[in-house]
Amino acid sequence: MNIVVVVKLVPDLVEELTVDASGTALDTSWLRRIINEFDDHAVEQGILLKERSGGQVTVLAPDVEGADDILFTAAAKGADRLLKLSGDFGSGVNNHALARALSTTIKDLKADLVLTGVQAHDDSDGPIGPLLAEFLGMAYLGYVAGLSVQEAKVTARKEYPGGLVAEMEVDLPAVLGIQASEKPPRYVAVSKVRQAMQTAKLESQAAPAWDMSGGLPVARMFQPEAASRATLIEGDAEAVSSRLVEILKEAGVL
Amino acid sequence: MSITTQPELTASAAFLDSLSSFADGERIRRCQQCGACSGACPYGYLMDFPPSRMITMLRADEFETLRACDTVWMCIACYACSRVCPIQIPLTSALMARAKEEALLAGNVPTELSQALENCQRYGNVLGQSPRKRADWAKDLSPAVRVLGKEAPSTDILWYVGDYGSYHPRLQAVSRALARIFQALGLDFAILGPDEVTDGDSQRLAGERGLFEMLAAKNGQALKRTKFNLIVTPDPHAYNALKHEYPALGISYPVSHHTEFLAARLDQLRPLLREPVKARVAYHDPCYLGRVNHVYDEPRALLSAIPGVELIEMPHTRETSLCCGGGGGGMWLDGFQWEKAHTRTSEWRVQEAVTAGAEVLAVACPYEPIRFEDAAKVVDGAGSLAVKDIAELLAESMGNPGGA
Numbered sequence: 104m105n106i107v108v109v110v111k112l113v114p115d116l117v118e119e120l121t122v123d124a125s126g127t128a129l130d131t132s133w134l135r136r137i138i139n140e141f142d143d144h145a146v147e148q149g150i151l152l153k154e155r156s157g158g159q160v161t162v163l164a165p166d167v168e169g170a171d172d173i174l175f176t177a178a179a180k181g182a183d184r185l186l187k188l189s190g191d192f193g194s195g196v197n198n199h200a201l202a203r204a205l206s207t208t209i210k211d212l213k214a215d216l217v218l219t220g221v222q223a224h225d226d227s228d229g230p231i232g233p234l235l236a237e238f239l240g241m242a243y244l245g246y247v248a249g250l251s252v253q254e255a256k257v258t259a260r261k262e263y264p265g266g267l268v269a270e271m272e273v274d275l276p277a278v279l280g281i282q283a284s285e286k287p288p289r290y291v292a293v294s295k296v297r298q299a300m301q302t303a304k305l306e307s308q309a310a311p312a313w314d315m316s317g318g319l320p321v322a323r324m325f326q327p328e329a330a331s332r333a334t335l336i337e338g339d340a341e342a343v344s345s346r347l348v349e350i351l352k353e354a355g356v357l
Numbered sequence: 358m359s360i361t362t363q364p365e366l367t368a369s370a371a372f373l374d375s376l377s378s379f380a381d382g383e384r385i386r387r388c389q390q391c392g393a394c395s396g397a398c399p400y401g402y403l404m405d406f407p408p409s410r411m412i413t414m415l416r417a418d419e420f421e422t423l424r425a426c427d428t429v430w431m432c433i434a435c436y437a438c439s440r441v442c443p444i445q446i447p448l449t450s451a452l453m454a455r456a457k458e459e460a461l462l463a464g465n466v467p468t469e470l471s472q473a474l475e476n477c478q479r480y481g482n483v484l485g486q487s488p489r490k491r492a493d494w495a496k497d498l499s500p501a502v503r504v505l506g507k508e509a510p511s512t513d514i515l516w517y518v519g520d521y522g523s524y525h526p527r528l529q530a531v532s533r534a535l536a537r538i539f540q541a542l543g544l545d546f547a548i549l550g551p552d553e554v555t556d557g558d559s560q561r562l563a564g565e566r567g568l569f570e571m572l573a574a575k576n577g578q579a580l581k582r583t584k585f586n587l588i589v590t591p592d593p594h595a596y597n598a599l600k601h602e603y604p605a606l607g608i609s610y611p612v613s614h615h616t617e618f619l620a621a622r623l624d625q626l627r628p629l630l631r632e633p634v635k636a637r638v639a640y641h642d643p644c645y646l647g648r649v650n651h652v653y654d655e656p657r658a659l660l661s662a663i664p665g666v667e668l669i670e671m672p673h674t675r676e677t678s679l680c681c682g683g684g685g686g687g688m689w690l691d692g693f694q695w696e697k698a699h700t701r702t703s704e705w706r707v708q709e710a711v712t713a714g715a716e717v718l719a720v721a722c723p724y725e726p727i728r729f730e731d732a733a734k735v736v737d738g739a740g741s742l743a744v745k746d747i748a749e750l751l752a753e754s755m756g757n758p759g760g761a
Contacts, residue, residue, distance in 0.1 A: 117480065117487045133489075137479070289464055290471030293478060293567030 104158030104252060107214040108149040108182070109205055109235065110142035112169050113225040120326075127321040128195050136169040141220025147284035148250070149218050150181040156252050159183045161212055165201065167192050171305060172296075178303035179295040185303055186212075190310030197318035198226060202234035204310035209239060211308075214276060216257065221245045221280035232280035244273050245280030368420040372459065379451035384444055388412045394438035394448055399680060399702050400431040400694075401438075408438045408448045411456060424459050430467055431697055432457070434562040434685025436648045440676060449562065453685070457564025466564075473689035474565050477572060481554030482520045483689060492550035494522070494529040495536065502536050504550035505583050514539070514546035515585035517599070517612075519592035520555045521723035527730070528723045534752035535591055535615060541629050541755060542622060546589070552579035556595035558602065558645075563686025570606065573598070577608035588612040591748060593645035593722045594684070600650065614646055616721050616747055620655035623662055630754040633665030636743075638750070639715035640668065641706060641729075642678035643722035656721050659747050663754045671709045679706045683724030703732035707739050717743045719750060 114120055115135040123130040138146075149160045162177040164170045166187035174185040188208055190196075209217060217239070219232050236243030248268075250259040261269045262282050273279070336343045351357040366374065376382035388409070395407035405428045406414055414423050423429070438448045446452070460466060476485035495502040505512060516539070521528040539546045557572035580588075588610050590596050599612040619626060638660055646652045653675045660668050673679040680687075682702040687694065695701070707729055710718045718729055726744050733739040745753075 117485065118489065119487075287468050290461070290466055290474060292458075292462055292565060293571050295462065295567075297567060 104152070104156065105213060105215045106149045106152060106158055106160045107209055107212055107217045108142070108145050108160060108162045108177075109209075109217065109219040109231060110146060110162060110164045110173060110177075111139045111201075111220070111223050111225070111231065112136040112165070112167050112173065113139045113223050116224075122324045122326070127324050129324070136167060138173045139220050139223040139225075141222055141281060143220075143288045144284040145218040145220050145281040146177050146180065146182065147286065147288040148281050150289075151285055152216075152250070152252060153181060153183075158215075158252075161186055161214075163188065163205065163208060163212075165192060165196075166190070166307065174305060175299045175303060176291055176296055178299040179291045180289060185305050187305060187307045188310050189307050190313070196313055197315050198231055198234060199317040200313040200315045202231050203238055203314050205231070206235055206238035207311060208308050209235065216252070216275060217241065217278040218281055219278070221247070221282045230280060232278050236278040239276070239278065242273050242277040243280070244271060244277065246282045247279045248281075248283040249285045250279065367418050369415045369418045372420055372455065373415055375455060376447075376451045379447050381445060381447050382451045384446045385412060385452060387444055388446060389444075391443060393441040393443065397437040397441040398432075399435065399437060399705075400433065400698060403698055404428040404431050408452060411452065420459075423456060424463050425465060427460075427465060427467070428697065429453070429456050429460055430470070430686070430690055430693060432685055433680050433682050433687035433702070434559070435644045435680030437680070440648055449685070454562050454564055454566070457562075457686070458566055459564075461564040467690055467693040469692050470563060470686050470689045473686075474560060474563070474568060477555055477557070477560060477565075477568055481572065481575065482524060483555055484520060484524045486524045488554070489551050491518075491523045491553060492548060494518075494524070494532055495548065498533065498536055500540055503547040505547045505552070506550075510582055511584040512545055512547035513586050514544050514618075515580070515583065515588045516546050516548050517556070517588050517590040517592070517595050518548050518553065519590065519595050519723055521727075522591060523553070525723070525727065527726050531591060531723065531726065531746040531748055534746070535748040537752050537755065538619065538626075538748060542625055547585075549579050549583070552582070554579075556592065556598040558594040558598035559684060559686060559688060561598075561602065562684065563689075569598075569602075573603055573606050573608060577603065577606065580608065580610060586611070587618075589615055589618045591615040591721070591723065591746070593643045593650070594724075597645045597649055614650075614652060614655075614721070616646070616656040616659055617652055619748075619751070620658045623658060626659075626751070627662050630663055630751065632754050632756050634663050634717075634750055634754050635665040636716040637667045637669055637714055638717040638719050639671050639710045639713050640719045640721075640747075641671070641681070641710075641725065642675055643720065643725065644678065644680050644684055646721055647678050648676050656719070656747055659751060660719055663750055665754075666750070669713055669715060671706075671713045671715070673706075673709060679709070681706060681720075681722070681725045681728045683722075683728055688724055701728075701732060703728040704736050707732040707736045707742065710742060711736060711738045715742065717745055717750070719745055719747055721747050 115137040121130040160182045161184040162182045163186045166189040233243045246262045247259045250257050392409045395401040395409045401407035405426050432453045436449050473483045492504045522532040554575045557569040561569035596614045729744040733742045
């Protein structure tokens with residue numbers, strides 16, 4: 104079983120985000136990048152599968168600042184192979200272009216199972232998972248929380264809103280969008296990461312020329328703007344509740 | 358510090374061997390199983406293997422059982438066991454810290470603790486806050502608190518603020534009080550600001566030795582860039598790390614706890630203490646100031662200097678002080694420990710303060726105001742108990758023109 108986990112780095116929301124001079128992108132000069140939380144779960148799920156049923160786990164990340172740390176941490180957790188997709192990420196690469204480039208690498212890796220986070224909190228212009236599946240010609244199943252591997256298929260638990268869960272069989276090769284790993288992503292001690300830094304090998308593969316087609320151009324990026332649509336209802340509880348009922352009736356809710 | 362793989366050694370023997378790298382670590386071989394340690398441990402009654410039984414298990418070659426056991430995470434590194442050991446085995450700093458390290462490396466670590474540790478790896482503070490905002494608490498103070506920058510990296514007193522004093526609103530109040538006292542004394546002092554990271558001592562005692570070394574190296578670099586005569590810190594854990602652990606890593610500077618530092622300047626401080634603070638005050642000895650570093654009298658001298666304060670003692674006092682529960686990772690294990698114990702040492706301590714008739718529980722460690730105030734909410738009769746750092750009481754007595 105050849106498992107490939109695709110991870111992305113996203114802006115760390117611990118720092119305040121600012122828009123750059125162009126008004127269409129984030130200012131990256133102070134940007135801190137962290138692993139996309141759902142991708143972290145995908146790494147964990149890949150390693151859990153390996154521990155349970157064997158196989159090899161390759162973690163693949165775009166080569167932006169912070170990627171090395173994330174890959175070494177994955178190695179310390181048990182990933183076998185670390186791979187960076189290198190290229191010019193400076194001018195902003197949309198998910199379509201990124202997924203196209205990643206899919207060429209994944210084809211070379213002859214993946215049986217591709218895991219990635221079901222979503223990421225960066226551009227939200229179409230998740231990587233379904234795009235990868237399209238470019239790879241594989242099946243896609245998203246919102247997966249737990250799976251088991253049989254010979255040439257997986258049984259995955261897909262989460263639906265309202266607490267519904269479906270068990271689905273998917274023929275391999277396939278791409279799964281991970282909502283949550285079966286266990287929380289494990290903590291890896293600093294000493295183990297240090298060890299991985301000394302022993303694990305970082306491989307790099309150049310991305311082909313970006314093909315941005317299919318993506319949407321950003322017209323304007325801005326901070327949420329304050330609006331003055333809120334109305335404060337004055338008066339005692341009786342008056343406030345009567346007025347509230349009126350408003351709800353006017354709005355056609357009651 | 359992972360176990361060396363010598364084929365002739367069992368895992369238990371290798372573990373015992375690894376303790377020899379700690380000062381007096383080889384004493385563990387002379388343990389006669391008196392059991393005093395396990396009796397003194399506040400949570401010993403619910404640990405599967407409190408220190409003496411852990412030693413029994415190691416001698417019985419049951420290392421794997423120990424590594425898989427989760428009650429090691431009840432240890433709050435309070436040094437109660439170490440204090441009573443008749444042959445002074447380093448139970449807290451060596452045995453328990455190593456046992457936690459092995460559990461942690463094997464993946465046996467509660468999620469809430471691992472989140473705190475991950476925050477330290479990523480941001481340099483346990484609260485997961487932006488490192489760039491570390492000095493924000495001091496932003497609006499007047500007079501301003503100087504942040505050592507690249508231009509003038511020199512000061513007489515370097516104030517190591519710590520995570521909670523920097524980021525936690527309750528402890529920022531203590532930082533503001535301390536700033537006022539330093540300013541009233543006319544001291545030349547400054548903070549490291551964004552260059553400061555958490556001291557890592559409690560992380561070390563929670564078994565994350567590698568993280569401790571990484572954090573110490575970062576603080577070491579920041580300290581190296583600056584010129585100062587003395588580090589002063591209101592955090593006994595940072596104090597302990599700077600005093601006893603950092604020097605072995607080549608980071609060696611004189612350090613004082615704020616109570617020690619201020620007590621030495623009591624002659625200058627006393628005339629400033631004009632407003633009476635009329636209260637019966639019980640002082641809680643923080644583990645890492647008292648039991649570990651034997652600073653008992655200075656905090657009491659400061660409290661006694663405040664007009665109106667009637668200093669009283671609780672049953673557990675000085676070297677027998679009862680831990681607030683925050684040490685050795687306990688600060689980040691509240692949920693886990695509650696599930697195991699359904700009680701908290703902080704509640705026992707607040708109960709003691711109430712029974713002793715205290716109106717104010719005076720403290721000298723940033724873990725304590727939040728833990729004791731939380732406990733006071735559920736202990737009968739503790740509704741009006743105030744929890745104050747000694748710095749806050751001193752600032753109160755100095756009068757409150759600036760609104761500290």
